[in-house]
Amino acid sequence: MEKTATSTTPTEKSDVGNGTADAVYATPNATTPGQPVVFDEAICTGCDICVYVCLEDVFIPNPVKGKPPLILFPEECWYCGPCVEDCPHEGAIRINHPLQQRVRWKRKSSGEHFRV
Amino acid sequence: MTMFHDKGRIHNWPYTVRYGNEQRVETDVLVLGGGIAGVWAAIAAARCGARVVIMEKAATVRSGAGGAGVDHWQWAADNPASGVSPEDLTEALIENQGGYRNGISTYIQCASAYETLVEMERMGGKVRDTDGEFRGAEFRDDASKLLFAYDYTNRFVIRVWGADYKPLLRKACKRLGVRILDRTAATGLLTSGGQHGGRVVGATGVNCRTGAFVVVKAAAVILATSRPQRIWTFSSELRGLSTFRPPSDAGNGYAMAWRIGAKLTMMEKSMRSAFGSAYSFPAYGSGNAINTWYPCNIIDANGKAVPWVDCNGRLLESVSERCRPAEGQKFFIMGGGSSSLPHPGLKQYLGPKPIPDLEQRMLRGEFSPPFYADLTSMPDSERRVIWGLMVGNEGKTRIPVMKTYMQSGFDPDKDMLQTYDFLRGSGMREPVVPQERTFGESGVCGGLLVDWDLMSNVPGLFGAGDLVFGGQDHSHAAATGRYAGARAALFARRQAAGELCAEQIAREKQRVYAPLAKQGARSLDWKELNAGIARVMQNYCSEPKNDELLRLAQDWLMDIEENEAPLAAADNPHKLMRTLDVLDILTCAKIITEACLARHASSTHLHFNRIDFPSLDPPEWHKWITLRKGSRGTEIDDMPIAFWGGLERNYRPRHRENLEAMGKK
Numbered sequence: 001m002e003k004t005a006t007s008t009t010p011t012e013k014s015d016v017g018n019g020t021a022d023a024v025y026a027t028p029n030a031t032t033p034g035q036p037v038v039f040d041e042a043i044c045t046g047c048d049i050c051v052y053v054c055l056e057d058v059f060i061p062n063p064v065k066g067k068p069p070l071i072l073f074p075e076e077c078w079y080c081g082p083c084v085e086d087c088p089h090e091g092a093i094r095i096n097h098p099l100q101q102r103v104r105w106k107r108k109s110s111g112e113h114f115r116v
Numbered sequence: 117m118t119m120f121h122d123k124g125r126i127h128n129w130p131y132t133v134r135y136g137n138e139q140r141v142e143t144d145v146l147v148l149g150g151g152i153a154g155v156w157a158a159i160a161a162a163r164c165g166a167r168v169v170i171m172e173k174a175a176t177v178r179s180g181a182g183g184a185g186v187d188h189w190q191w192a193a194d195n196p197a198s199g200v201s202p203e204d205l206t207e208a209l210i211e212n213q214g215g216y217r218n219g220i221s222t223y224i225q226c227a228s229a230y231e232t233l234v235e236m237e238r239m240g241g242k243v244r245d246t247d248g249e250f251r252g253a254e255f256r257d258d259a260s261k262l263l264f265a266y267d268y269t270n271r272f273v274i275r276v277w278g279a280d281y282k283p284l285l286r287k288a289c290k291r292l293g294v295r296i297l298d299r300t301a302a303t304g305l306l307t308s309g310g311q312h313g314g315r316v317v318g319a320t321g322v323n324c325r326t327g328a329f330v331v332v333k334a335a336a337v338i339l340a341t342s343r344p345q346r347i348w349t350f351s352s353e354l355r356g357l358s359t360f361r362p363p364s365d366a367g368n369g370y371a372m373a374w375r376i377g378a379k380l381t382m383m384e385k386s387m388r389s390a391f392g393s394a395y396s397f398p399a400y401g402s403g404n405a406i407n408t409w410y411p412c413n414i415i416d417a418n419g420k421a422v423p424w425v426d427c428n429g430r431l432l433e434s435v436s437e438r439c440r441p442a443e444g445q446k447f448f449i450m451g452g453g454s455s456s457l458p459h460p461g462l463k464q465y466l467g468p469k470p471i472p473d474l475e476q477r478m479l480r481g482e483f484s485p486p487f488y489a490d491l492t493s494m495p496d497s498e499r500r501v502i503w504g505l506m507v508g509n510e511g512k513t514r515i516p517v518m519k520t521y522m523q524s525g526f527d528p529d530k531d532m533l534q535t536y537d538f539l540r541g542s543g544m545r546e547p548v549v550p551q552e553r554t555f556g557e558s559g560v561c562g563g564l565l566v567d568w569d570l571m572s573n574v575p576g577l578f579g580a581g582d583l584v585f586g587g588q589d590h591s592h593a594a595a596t597g598r599y600a601g602a603r604a605a606l607f608a609r610r611q612a613a614g615e616l617c618a619e620q621i622a623r624e625k626q627r628v629y630a631p632l633a634k635q636g637a638r639s640l641d642w643k644e645l646n647a648g649i650a651r652v653m654q655n656y657c658s659e660p661k662n663d664e665l666l667r668l669a670q671d672w673l674m675d676i677e678e679n680e681a682p683l684a685a686a687d688n689p690h691k692l693m694r695t696l697d698v699l700d701i702l703t704c705a706k707i708i709t710e711a712c713l714a715r716h717a718s719s720t721h722l723h724f725n726r727i728d729f730p731s732l733d734p735p736e737w738h739k740w741i742t743l744r745k746g747s748r749g750t751e752i753d754d755m756p757i758a759f760w761g762g763l764e765r766n767y768r769p770r771h772r773e774n775l776e777a778m779g780k781k
Contacts, residue, residue, distance in 0.1 A: 032353050055174045055183065055362050057299070057324060057690060060130045070127065073690070077356040078363055079398060081515025082178040085279070095520045101357070103402050103521070105531045108419075108492050114531070116524045 033098035036077035037084070039068035044092040050083035059083075068092075129688050134328040135629060143169040143295070144608040145601070146319055146334035148302040148369065149341035151180020152590055153581025153597035155285040156232070157338045160601025162292035163778040166608055169332055170294060171321045173301040173364055173693070177286045181342060181361045181582070184511035186278030186590040187408055188265055191222075192229035197257040199270035200447050202227035203763055212449055212461045214721030215738060215757040216382060217560050218586030220568055221596045223763040228771065229591040232598055233274065240284045242277035253497035254436060263501065266410060266467060268439040270447040275501065278590070279509045297332075299324045301693045302368060304624040305337060305376045305577065310617030312747055313377035316576035317614040320624050322696070327632075327689035329625055333616055335608035338578040338600050339564060340593075341369035343556035344704040348658070349389055350650040352643040360389070360399065360557040361582075366697035367555075367704040369583045373564055374703060378572040379744045381585045381755070382562030383711035386657075387723040389554040400510060401517040403489030403535035405470060406452040408506045408513060411438035411498075413490040414470055414538065416483040421493075422474060427466040435495055438468040488532035503528035551654035555708065560586045562711070565742055565755075568766045569607070570600040573744070576611070578604045585740075602774035631686040631695040639685035642695040648676060649698070649705050657709050660725040669709045677702060707743060714741050714752045 036058065037050075046066040051059040056076045059069035079095060087093050102116045145161040147154045150172030162168045172179055192198065193205040200208075205226045210217045237243040244261035245251070255264045255275070263275040289296060300321040307314035318333040344367025345359035356363055370380060400408045413435070414422040424432045426442035441448050444464075451467020477483055491499045507513045526533070555561055563585035564572050571578050580600040581593035656669035681702060686692040715722075716729045717737035740755040760766065 033357075036356070053175055053178045055179055056356060056364060057174065058356075060127070063127055063130065075353055075355050076363065078359075078512075079356065079516045080178075080184040080362070080512045081519075082184050084515045084519065085184070086178070086283075094523070095516050097398060097516070097520065098354075098357070101397055103397055103536075104534045105521075105526055106488060106534070107527075107531050108490070109530065114525055116521060 031075040033077070034074050035071065035096050036074050036079060036098075037071065037093050038096045039093050040091055041068055043089050044068040045089060047088065049086055049088060050093055053082045053086050055080055055082070131325040131689070133689065134323070134326045135632065135689075136625070137326075137328040138625075139328060139330045141169055141295070141297075141330065141332045142613075143167045143332060143334050144613075145169075145336050145338065145604045146171065146332050147338045147340055147601075148319055148372075149173075149180070149339065149581075149583075150176035150296065150298070151340060151342060151581065151593065152182040152282070152285075153583075153593035153600075154180070154338070154340035155282070155289055156594045156597030157340055157580050157601035157604070158289050158294045159285065159292060160598045160774070160778055161338075161605040162289070162294050164602055164605035164609075165777075166605035168292075168294045169334070170289065170296045171300045171302045171319065171330070171332065172296065172298050173324060173368075175298045176289070176296050177283050179362075180282070180593075181365070182278075182511055182590045182593060183282040184279070185509045185514050186281060187275060187506040187510040188589075189229060189233050189274040189276045189278075189591045190589045191226045191272060191591060192233060192274050193226045193272045194228060195230035195233075195262060195272065195274060196260050197262060197264070197271045200272050205272060206763055208447075208449065208465055212465045213560060213586075214719070214733065216385070216586060216719075216721050218566075218584060219758060219760040219763060220566060220766075221570070221584050221587035221592060223767055224570075224599050225587065225589070225592040225595045227767060228595045228599070230274070232591065232595045233276070235598070236281060236284070236594070239288045241281050243274070250497055250501060253501070255439070255497075255501070263505070266439065266450055267441060267447050268436075269441055272447075275505055277505065277509050279514050297321065297330060300330055301696065302341065302372065303628050303696060305372045306331075306333075306616055306620055306624075307376050307574075308614035308617075310620035313574060315614050316376070316574055317616055319372070320621065320628070322628050322693065323689065324693040325689055327692060329628065331616070331621055333613060335611060335613040336576045336578060336604040338580055338604050339369040339373060339583050340580045340597060340600075341365070341367075341372075342582040343367060343561055343563065344370060344701055345554070345557070346646055346650065346701055347555045347705055347708065348386070348551065348553035348650055348653045350646050352647050355643065357396070360554070364697070366700050368697065368700045369579075370563065370707065371700035371703040373572065373574070373577065374707060374745050376574060376577075377745055378574045378577055379565040379742045379753075380562060380707060380711075381565045381740045381742045382722070383708050383743060384715045384724055384741065385562055385722040386553045386555050386708065387559065389552050389557055397536055398512070398516050400507065400513045401521070403487065403533040403538065405489065407450075408510045409489060409502055410450070410452040411435060411468065412502060413493050414487055414535065415490045415493070415532065416478075416485065416487055418484050420483060421490075422470045422483070422487065424468050424470055425472070426468045427463050432468055435498060442468075487535040487538050489535060490532045491528045492530060492532065499528060551658040553653070553658060555704070556582065556588075558588065560588050562586070565740075568760065568770060569603040570596060571603065571607070576607060578607075599771070599774060602777055603770070606773065606777055628696065629692075630682075631684050631692055634683055634685035638683055640680055640683040642684060642686070642691060642698045645676075645680060645684050645695075646698045646701060648680065649673070649702055652676070653705055653708075657705075657712060660727045661712055662726060662728040663713065666709055666713045670706070670713070673702065673706050673709060677706075710750055710752075711741060711743055714743070
């Protein structure tokens with residue numbers, strides 16, 4: 001498969017308040033949920049097995065070799081989990097349930113509440 | 117940074133685009149859809165000595181509703197510990213659906229689910245408690261080491277370690293020489309001489325990453341592309357969360373079969389969605405007491421236990437009693453679930469469940485919300501089997517629930533999982549409005565009309581799994597896939613392949629690539645088209661129905677077909693595949709509307725309410741309505757409910773022939 005990248009690279013810096021910010025682009029709103037999985041760049045080797053197994057084809061390989069895949073169609077994720085299950089590098093990718101799907105639980109002994 | 121929109125970066129399409137490039141493949145048996153039914157069909161056909169090709173929209177290693185795993189192997193009445201015969205279980209399942217269940221495919225399931233599971237075991241799948249993890253548990257059969265669910269007395273639903281079944285099945289396909297075309301969406305069926313209703317001679321597909329076209333010539337074709345989702349419930353923002361089954365299930369097989377004149381039936385049935393909606397929670401990921409979580413304790417905010425009752429209304433004292441038939445009941449079919457979800461099933465097969473008047477008692481102050489699923493108070497083996505074997509192997513729960521929740525600190529020995537809408541819903545939630553419907557999220561629904569060979573009225577076109585009318589479940593997909601694979605291989609052996617029609621292929625190619633040419637000021641995205649179709653169905657083909665509403669649905673859908681569908685545009689192969697999906701969804705919506713217009717009576721079991729025909733299940737309408745696209749419009753017909761005749765008599769000789777043929781490899 002052929003991988004090519006044409007990325008516009010920010011070249012200008014503009015002052016925002018006391019600090020500086022990258023160039024400002026005209027981007028559309030992100031779809032929701034925006035990030036169905038989270039990659040750990042320190043562990044992920046960019047092997048693209050998750051790209052291979054995904055039921056909905058939400059990822060594309062990163063144009064930069066060795067980097068985690070790009071999530072191109074985040075709102076299409078079915079949250080089924082084979083991308084995590086079949087990943088050869090434990091911890092490289094984890095499910096990130098949308099905020100509106102986070103479930104709570106209660107510890108029976110103390111009554112404390114926790115959440116995903 | 118891994119999001120496409122980070123810092124405004126736009127990337128080139130990462131795969132080489134080959135629109136129009138045509139690949140030709142020839143085979144004996146072509147399987148469309150490589151989910152559970154598809155891979156089992158491919159394995160069976162290959163065992164019969166046939167050359168086999170699978171066309172799969174995603175990647176066969178994990179694709180389909182059961183690709184991520186399975187925990188229940190349903191209706192395995194052929195297992196050595198079963199207290200119910202395949203005949204009795206099939207008859208009960210049919211009766212429990214008021215007759216509207218497929219006797220052919222359900223019998224194949226009940227009579228060969230265990231036999232199929234044993235084959236899974238030979239391919240490396242874990243089926244038995246060989247390590248003695250559950251030694252002493254009342255759901256364990258010590259002779260066979262099988263574990264059972266629901267009815268511990270009659271033992272016909274097997275608990276399995278199915279998380280890795282799909283990769284094992286794919287490996288078996290490879291070993292048997294099955295050729296797998298992954299990321300290739302089937303688009304159309306080809307018939308001999310391009311004739312409508314003629315013998316099937318192959319199919320076309322399009323690669324979802326490269327856009328390349330493929331033509332497969334075959335002597336027999338098996339449709340295994342599951343059921344349409346996204347007919348009523350579709351959220352353009354939460355598309356992946358709008359459905360219980362994979363959102364890619366767009367009814368492609370229904371639309372393809374329809375276009376060449378195959379008969380479909382029970383297309384008028386739809387029901388309120390209990391699982392799939394953008395507003396539900398992760399499946400089996402909130403407190404509940406059904407399926408994977410049966411028979412979990414539910415307690416209120418103060419720790420007060422919600423009592424369970426059997427079908428006679430008798431209060432059950434122990435967890436163990438929730439897994440035994442009631443007095444006067446020979447066996448029960450499932451159970452649990454919400455306290456008040458309407459259940460059209462018969463009392464004689466109704467399993468235990470939490471008290472039906474929980475909501476009223478809560479409003480009177482007897483119970484205090486929120487409620488929790490309390491694994492901590494369950495007997496040790498029940499807790500370990502639910503949060504372990506079951507949640508750990510069911511598709512969509514192993515990683516999204518078990519692993520993810522435990523990483524956040526959830527401990528099944530100490531913690532209680534909160535429920536959401538337990539009072540009125542499936543234990544997951546209840547639809548906010550009745551318009552939030554589903555065609556085939558779970559339960560039995562309409563589909564391809566098949567005979568005892570699992571062949572449709574179109575010669576050479578077979579069906580397997582969820583796409584076959586009136587059947588369902590993982591073991592149904594596996595058993596019918598295996599059976600259809602053998603029947604198709606035998607058909608291919610006896611009947612040489614017909615000839616492809618160049619004109620039919622050219623027409624299909626033109627249809628498939630049309631969305632690429634629609635860039636411009638007046639184009640429409642596939643999501644907007646899908647949402648528009650869903651809105652028509654919500655408004656005019658929901659609850660209740662009448663002739664006027666259904667005709668408006670028909671007009672609207674026809675309008676969309678003429679005016680908006682031609683504007684559907686795609687600018688890469690992925691969106692092209694999604695656009696084609698929505699065009700198939702539109703076809704399915706039209707078929708559903710026609711089927712609803714054709715039934716002039718209401719029906720409890722079909723969840724079908726016609727205000728203009730309020731009479732509920734009158735005997736003269738106790739029949740299947742079949743639909744087929746004829747050369748001059750839709751042809752509507754009917755079939756008697758038990759058209760399949762004797763179960764054992766029809767099944768046995770074919771099953772014997774299948775086993776002999778599969779013995780070749």
